[in-house]
Amino acid sequence: MKKRFFSTAAICLATLIAISAITTTGSAKTSSKATNSKKFTFSLNKEKVTWKVKLPKGWYIAKDKAKIDTLRLGLSTRNIYNQKGDYVGYCGIVAYDKDVSKYQDVKKLERLYNQVALGNDYQFDVRSDVSEFTFKNLVKTKNQRVDLCGVYYSATVTEDEKEKTNYGILSCHNKNRAYVIFDIEKSATTLKQIKKMAKSLRASLD
16 A cells, blocks of 8 residues: 555656646746847957847847948948848947047047937937937946937938937947947837847847
C-alpha cells in the first residue's frame, strides 16, 4: 500500500513539473516575442555603428542598404515598417559637429541637434515652438541622452499639402560622437509606446 501511494505521488509530482516547464517555456517565448528587440547599423566615419531598440510588436527596420534622403536633410536613413509591411517611419544617424566631443559641451538643444532642428519645412522641434508636442528629456547618463519631441512637416512637403506632426526621438551617444533619430508617424502608434521605444535605445558600446 505504501509503495502504491509513493508511486502515485511521484507520478503527480512529475506531472506538475512537466506542466510547470511547459508553462515557463511558453511564457519565455511570449515575453521574447513581445519585446521585439531590433538591431540597426549605420556607417559613420568609415566605421559600423550598431544600436538596439525595442519596437512595437511586428515592427521591423529595413535591412537593405541605408539610403540618402533629400527631404530629411541628406541623412543616411532606414525605413521602419509594421507587421503588415506598411511604412510607419524611419531612423537615421547624424555625427556630432567637429568641435563637439560630448553632448554636455553644448548648452542649447538647437545647437546640439542643429542638423535636424533648424529646418523651415521639416524639423525636429526641440524648442517646442512649431509642433503640438512639448520637448521632453527621458534619459540622461554620462554617455547617452534620449529626448522626445514633435517632428514638424510644413504643408509644402506633405502629400495632402497640410501641416502635420510626427513623434520624434533623438538619442546622443558620446562614445560614437553621434546621435540617432526616429521619425514615427503619429497615426501608427501611441505616445506611451514611443516613450518605451525611446527608453529602450542602447548603443552597441554600452
